[in-house]
Amino acid sequence: MIAQQILNGLVVGSVYALFALGFTLIFGVHHILNMAHGAVFMWGAFVGLFAVTRFNLPFPVAFVAAVVLAGLLSVALDWAAFRPLRRRGAPEFSAIVSSIGASLVLMNIAQRVSETRVLRYPFDTLPIEIYTLLELRVTLIQAVIVVSALLIVSALLIYLFHTRFGRQIRAVAVDERTATLLGVNPDFVYFQTFFISGALAGAAGVLIGIAFNAVHFLMGDPYMLRAFVVIVLGGLGSVVGALVAGLLLGLVQTLTIAYVSSGLSDAIIFSILFVTLLLRPTGFFGTLRRERRVARE
Amino acid sequence: MATLKLSGVSRRFGGVQAVKDLSMTVEPGRITGLIGPNGAGKTTVVNLITGLLKLTAGTISLGDRDIHELPPYRVAQLGIARTFQNIRLLRNASVLDSIVAGCRQEEAVPLYAQALGLPAMRRARAASIERARALMAEMSMSEYGTHLAGELSYGHQRRLEIMRALALNPAVLLLDEPVAGMNDAEAEELGRVFRRLAARGIAILLIEHNMRFVMALCDEIYVVATGELIDHGQPDKVRANPRVIEAYLGGEAC
Amino acid sequence: MIDFITGYLPLLNLVILNCGLALSQYVVLRAGVFSLATAGLASIGAYAAGILILRAGVPTLVSVLGGAAAGMIVALILSLPLARLRGVFQAIATVALVQIILSVALYADDITGGANGLNGIPQLVGTPALLLFAAISIYGLWSLGRGRVGTAFDAIRQDETVAVSLGIAVARYQALAFALSGAIAGAAGALMACHNHSVVPEEFGFDMLTTVLAYVVLGGRQSVAGPVVGAVILSLLPEIARPLADNRMIIHGLLIMLAIIYLPHGIVDSIVIARRRAANGAAASVVTKAADGHA
Numbered sequence: 001m002i003a004q005q006i007l008n009g010l011v012v013g014s015v016y017a018l019f020a021l022g023f024t025l026i027f028g029v030h031h032i033l034n035m036a037h038g039a040v041f042m043w044g045a046f047v048g049l050f051a052v053t054r055f056n057l058p059f060p061v062a063f064v065a066a067v068v069l070a071g072l073l074s075v076a077l078d079w080a081a082f083r084p085l086r087r088r089g090a091p092e093f094s095a096i097v098s099s100i101g102a103s104l105v106l107m108n109i110a111q112r113v114s115e116t117r118v119l120r121y122p123f124d125t126l127p128i129e130i131y132t133l134l135e136l137r138v139t140l141i142q143a144v145i146v147v148s149a150l151l152i153v154s155a156l157l158i159y160l161f162h163t164r165f166g167r168q169i170r171a172v173a174v175d176e177r178t179a180t181l182l183g184v185n186p187d188f189v190y191f192q193t194f195f196i197s198g199a200l201a202g203a204a205g206v207l208i209g210i211a212f213n214a215v216h217f218l219m220g221d222p223y224m225l226r227a228f229v230v231i232v233l234g235g236l237g238s239v240v241g242a243l244v245a246g247l248l249l250g251l252v253q254t255l256t257i258a259y260v261s262s263g264l265s266d267a268i269i270f271s272i273l274f275v276t277l278l279l280r281p282t283g284f285f286g287t288l289r290r291e292r293r294v295a296r297e
Numbered sequence: 298m299a300t301l302k303l304s305g306v307s308r309r310f311g312g313v314q315a316v317k318d319l320s321m322t323v324e325p326g327r328i329t330g331l332i333g334p335n336g337a338g339k340t341t342v343v344n345l346i347t348g349l350l351k352l353t354a355g356t357i358s359l360g361d362r363d364i365h366e367l368p369p370y371r372v373a374q375l376g377i378a379r380t381f382q383n384i385r386l387l388r389n390a391s392v393l394d395s396i397v398a399g400c401r402q403e404e405a406v407p408l409y410a411q412a413l414g415l416p417a418m419r420r421a422r423a424a425s426i427e428r429a430r431a432l433m434a435e436m437s438m439s440e441y442g443t444h445l446a447g448e449l450s451y452g453h454q455r456r457l458e459i460m461r462a463l464a465l466n467p468a469v470l471l472l473d474e475p476v477a478g479m480n481d482a483e484a485e486e487l488g489r490v491f492r493r494l495a496a497r498g499i500a501i502l503l504i505e506h507n508m509r510f511v512m513a514l515c516d517e518i519y520v521v522a523t524g525e526l527i528d529h530g531q532p533d534k535v536r537a538n539p540r541v542i543e544a545y546l547g548g549e550a551c
Numbered sequence: 552m553i554d555f556i557t558g559y560l561p562l563l564n565l566v567i568l569n570c571g572l573a574l575s576q577y578v579v580l581r582a583g584v585f586s587l588a589t590a591g592l593a594s595i596g597a598y599a600a601g602i603l604i605l606r607a608g609v610p611t612l613v614s615v616l617g618g619a620a621a622g623m624i625v626a627l628i629l630s631l632p633l634a635r636l637r638g639v640f641q642a643i644a645t646v647a648l649v650q651i652i653l654s655v656a657l658y659a660d661d662i663t664g665g666a667n668g669l670n671g672i673p674q675l676v677g678t679p680a681l682l683l684f685a686a687i688s689i690y691g692l693w694s695l696g697r698g699r700v701g702t703a704f705d706a707i708r709q710d711e712t713v714a715v716s717l718g719i720a721v722a723r724y725q726a727l728a729f730a731l732s733g734a735i736a737g738a739a740g741a742l743m744a745c746h747n748h749s750v751v752p753e754e755f756g757f758d759m760l761t762t763v764l765a766y767v768v769l770g771g772r773q774s775v776a777g778p779v780v781g782a783v784i785l786s787l788l789p790e791i792a793r794p795l796a797d798n799r800m801i802i803h804g805l806l807i808m809l810a811i812i813y814l815p816h817g818i819v820d821s822i823v824i825a826r827r828r829a830a831n832g833a834a835a836s837v838v839t840k841a842a843d844g845h846a
Contacts, residue, residue: 033639084812093585096642097768097811100761104804111800221757225650228643266654270647277644278632347716373718381716387709389816389824398706399717403699408727414694422698444831445824465718 004136005258006251011142013250014149015204015211019223020230020242021156022200028237029173029193031092035099036077037201037227038220039106044070044202045209045219046110049119059125063148063206070202071195077102078194103220110217119215126210145207152203153243156196160239169193173237225266226253229273298325298498299360299376299468301346306355306365308338308345308524315341316524318355323469325500328491330515330532332505334544338524339504340382343471346502347379348372359469374401378467380458382474382504388447392438392457393429395446399464400425432460436490452483459490469500476507488514512536520544560678564746566786567681571739572759573766573778574688575732580772581696582728583708585638588629588645589736589763591652594755596622596737597744598656601669604745611675615684615741622737623730630729634722649760656752669750676745684742688735693775695731704728705773758800765803769810771817780819 023037044066051062081102085094129140160166171179172189180186204223209215230249234241249269256265301323308316316338323329331339344350346357348369357365364372378399387395403421411418433439436456441449446457455475462470472491476484484507491514495501505511511518512532520528520535522544528535535541572589579586596618603609603617629648633641656663663669695701703724706714714721744750762785770781785803789796814821 033642081808081812090811090815092638094811094815096585096639097764098808100764101804101807101811104761104800104807106804108798108801108804225647228647232640232643261658263658264654267651267658270651270654273647274632274644274651277636277640349712349715369715370718370720373716379716381712385710385713387706387713390705390709391827394702394705398702398714398719401718403702406699408700411698411700412691412695414690414697418694418698443827445827448828448831461717 002255005254007136007138008142009251009254010247011145011250012254013247014146015208015246016223016226016230016250017243017246018149018152018200018204018207020227020234020246021153021239022197022204023227024231024234024237024239024242025193025200026197027231028239029169030082030176030190032082032095033092033099034077034197035096035224036081036103036106037197038224039103039110040070040074040077040198040220041201041205041208041223042110042215042217042220043073043106044198044205045215046113046119046205047202048206048209049121049215052121052125053119059210063203066206067199067202070205071199073106074194074198074201075191077106077198078190083190107217107220114215114217116217120213121210121215141211145211148203148207152200156200157239159196165192226269229269229276232273232276299500300324301377301469301500301502302358303342303346304356304358306342306345306357307353308341308350309353314524316345316521319521319524319526320355321519321526321529323500323502325468325498326495327516328495328501328503328514330503330505330511330518331521332508332511332518333521333527336523337521337544339521340473341524342521343379343473343502343504346372346471347377373465376465376468377471378462378465378469379471380455380462380473380475382477384454384458386446386454386457388445390446391443392433392446392449393426393442395457396429396432396460396464397422397425399461400428401465428464429460432463436460452479455479455487459487463494467499469502470494472501472503472505474505475503476505476510481509484510508536562786562790564678564681566783567678567685568739568743568746569762569766569782569786570685570779571688571735571742572763573770573782574692574775575736575739576763576767577770577772577775577778578692578704578735579728579732580767581701581708582704582725583638583711584633584725584728585641586629586633586645586729586732587642587760587764588626588648589732590755590757590759591645591649592622592626592733592736593740593743593759594652594656594750594752595625596740597750597755598663598669598740599737600741601672601744601750602662604672605669611673611745615676615738615745618741618744619734619738622740623734626729626733626736627726629733630726633729634725646760649756653752653756656755663752664750666752668752669744670748672744672748672750674746674748676742681742681746684738688738689775689779692731692735696775700724700727708772761800761807762803765807767817768807769817771820773816773820774823777817777819781817784818 019041023034026032026034047069048062048066051057051065052059057065081098082095085098126141126144131138131143160169168179168184169189169192171182171184172186176186208219226249230242230245233248234245252272253265253269256268303319303321306316306319307314319342331342333339341350345352348364348367348371352365356363359375359377362375364375403425406418406421430439430442433442436459438453438456441453446454449457459475476487479487488510491501491503503511503515515532517530518532518535519526520541527544528538528541572593575589575592599621600614600618603614604611609617633644636644657666659665703714703719706717706719707721707724711721740755766781766785767778768781769784770779771777788802789799795802810817816824
C-alpha cells in the first residue's frame with residue numbers, strides 16, 4: 001500500500017538527511033568536499049556494533065558512544081587530511097583528493113578488522129516490535145530512527161542558529177578571513193564543524209547498522225553517492241535543503257524500488273543528479289553562504 | 298591599430314550602480330589615463346571591456362565592431378590585452394613559457410599536425426619562442442627565460458605580465474595599476490616602455506593611483522568617481538578641476 | 552632467459568594497461584577538468600569492444616578502435632554539461648557517472664551480461680599490441696603537450712582567468728581534453744577486454760577510479776612522464792613484497808594523501824621544478840660571481 005511505502009521512504013529519507021547534513025555542513029562552512037564522510041559513517045556503525053558485541057553495552061549507550069567517537073574520528077580526519085593543506089593554501093582539488101585517500105585508509109582498516117565479513121548485531125539487541133499507527137506498520141527500529149533523527153536535527157538547528165558557537169560557524173561560512181579578524185578562532189570552528197559532521201554521520205551509521213542488521217566496510221559508498229544527490233538537489237551548504245532533499249530522496253528511492261524496478265533505482269537517482277546539475281546546479285534552496293558558485297562565469 | 302570606444306556603458310550589481318553612463322574613447326598611439334578614488338569603478342570598467350562582466354546598458358566597440366556581447370576569450374583574441382591589478386601569474390611556469398602562452402599563431406597549426414609533431418608545429422613553436430625572446434630583450438629581461446614566474450622580483454613580475462599581454466600583439470592594452478608599489482625610478486622606466494608601445498600604434502588605457510606618473514605620461518585623462526565620469530581632458534586641465542580635487546578628498550600632490 | 556622474460560609478460564601487460572588508464576586521467580587533470588570518469592569511460596570501451604567481437608564478429612583491431620571511439624563519444628557528450636560546472640561538481644558528476652554506468656551494466660543483462668559480464672572474448676591482444684597502444688598514446692600526448700595544446704592546458708589549469716585573458720578558448724580545450732581522455736580510456740578498456748578474455752563490471756568501479764587517480768597524483772599531472780611513472784610504481788609495488796600486495800588499498804590511500812600534502816606536483820613535476828630552480832640558482836650565482844669580480 002502506497003501510504004506504507006511513503007512511510008518507509010520517509011524513514012530511509014531521514015537517515016539520508018542526517019548523513020547529508022553532516023556532509024553539507026562541511027562543504028557549506030569550509031568549502032571542503034569530504035569524500036571520507038562515508039567512511040566515518042561506516043565507522044560509526046562499526047563502533048556501535050562493537051560496543052554491543054564486544055563490550056556488552058546496551059544499545060542506547062552504544063549509540064552515544066558511536067556518535068561521540070565518530071565525531072572525534074572526523075576531527076582527526078580534518079587534522080590529518082585537511083589541515084596541512086589549509087596551512088599552505090592549497091586549492092580545492094587537493095582537499096578532495098586527500099579525502100579520497102583518507103577514505104581508502106579508513107575503509108581498509110575496517111576491512112581488516114571485520115575480515116571482509118558482514119557483521120551483525122546479536123538477536124536481542126533491539127526488540128522487534130511493530131506498532132500500528134493509522135493503519136500503518138511502524139517497527140520499533142523505524143520509530144527509533146525517526147525520533148533520533150528529529151532530536152538530532154533539532155539540536156543541530158538550535159546549536160547553529162541560537163548559540164554563540166553556531167553564530168561563529170555561520171560567520172566562518174560567510175567569510176573565514178573576516179571572521180578570524182573579528183576574533184573567531186578558526187581552529188575551534190573547524191573542530192566543531194567536523195565533530196558535528198562526524199557525529200551526524202556516526203548516528204546515521206548506527207541507525208542503518210541496526211536497521212538492516214548488517215555492518216560492513218563498504219556500507220558507506222551508496223550513502224556517499226546519495227549524499228551527492230541530496231546536496232545537489234538541496235543546494236550545497238543548505239541545512240533546510242539537505243533535510244528536504246534527503247527525505248525526498250528516500251521517498252523516490254523507496255517508491256522506485258517498490259513500483260518500478262529495484263535494479264534501476266540507482267541509475268534513476270543518478271540521472272536525477274545529472275539533470276539537476278545541468279538545469280539548476282545551485283539546487284532548490286537557500287544556502288548557509290551567500291554566494292554558491294556552481295556554474296562557471 | 299583600432300580605437301576602443303565605450304558609449305553610455307552602465308553596470309549594476311543588484312542595488313549598486315557600479316558604472317553609470319560612461320563614455321570613453323581610447324585611441325591608438327595615445328596613452329589614455331583612467332583615474333579616480335578607490336571604489337570608483339575603474340577595475341569594473343576594465344572587466345566590462347574585456348567581457349568578464351556583462352553590460353547592463355551601452356555598447357563597447359573596437360574599431361567598427363561591437364564587442365560587448367562577446368565572450369572574454371574572443372575579446373582577447375580580437376586584440377584587447379590586459380594586465381591585472383593583483384598580479385596574476387602562473388607561478389610555476391618559466392618566464393619564457395608564460396610569454397609563449399600569449400603567442401596565438403600556434404593555433405593556426407591543425408590538431409593532427411600537433412599530435413604528430415610535424416615540422417609545421419615545431420616551426421610555429423620556434424616562432425613563438427623567438428617572439429618571446431624579443432619581448433624579453435625589449436624589457437631587459439633576457440637572462441630570465443628559465444626563471445619561474447613565482448621567483449621573480451615584484452618589478453620583474455609586473456614586466457612579465459606586460460610581456461605576456463604584448464605577446465598577443467594587441468591593438469589595445471589595458472594596464473591596471475602597472476606601477477603600483479614601484480619607486481619613481483622603476484615607474485619612470487616603465488613609463489618609457491609604455492611610450493614606446495604607444496608609438497607603435499597600440500591604444501593604451503592606463504589605470505593608476507600614482508598621480509605624478511599619470512599626469513606626466515598620459516595624453517588625456519578620464520576621471521571617474523562612484524561610477525560616473527566627472528572630468529575628461531588633458532592632464533593640466535584635469536588636475537586643476539576642483540571637482541576632481543574634491544573627489545580625491547584634498548587631492549594628491551600632482 | 553626467454554622464460555624469464557615470458558614470465559614477466561603478464562606483469563608488463565598489466566603495467567601498460569594501467570599506464571593507458573593513467574594517461575586518460577592525466578589529460579583531463581592537466582587541462583584543469585576535475586573529471587574522475589576514466590573508469591566509466593574504460594568500461595564503455597570494454598563493453599563496446601566485447602559486444603562487437605562477441606555479438607557482431609568484428610575483428611579485434613576494429614573492435615578496439617570501436618571501443619576507443621565509444622569512449623571518446625561518451626566523453627564528448629559529457630563534456631558539454633560538465634564544462635559549465637566548477638571543479639567540485641565535475642568531480643561529483645563524474646563519480647556519479649561511473650556509478651550509473653556500473654548500475655546500467657549490471658542491470659542490462661541482455662546486452663552486457665549483467666553481473667557476469669561478457670565472457671569468452673578471444674585473447675588476440677598480446678604484448679606487441681599493448682606496446683603499440685602505449686607508444687601511440689604516449690607519443691600523441693607528449694607531442695600535443697609540448698605545443699599549443701599543452702600550453703593552453705597548463706594555463707587553464709593554473710589560472711583560468713589568465714588563460715581567458717590570453718584568448719584561450721577554455722571550453723574548446725577542455726572538450727579536447729575530455730575527448731582524448733575518453734578515447735584513451737576506451738581503448739584501454741577495449742584492450743583489457745581482449746586481453747583478459749572478459750569484461751567484468753566491478754573491475755570498472757570505485758576501486759579503479761581511485762587507483763587511476765593515485766597514478767596521476769603520485770606521478771604528476773603536467774609532464775606525460777608523470778602518469779606513466781605513477782602507474783609503473785603503483786603497479787609494481789604489489790610485486791615487490793606480499794604485504795604490499797595485501798594492503799594495496801591502504802597504500803594507495805596513504806600515498807594519495809602524502810603526495811597531495813607533501814608533494815602536490817607529483818614526483819615527476821616536482822623533479823622538473825626543482826631542477827629548474829637549481830639551474831636558475833646556479834645561473835644567478837654565476838652572475839653574482841661575475842658582478843663580485845668587477846666590484
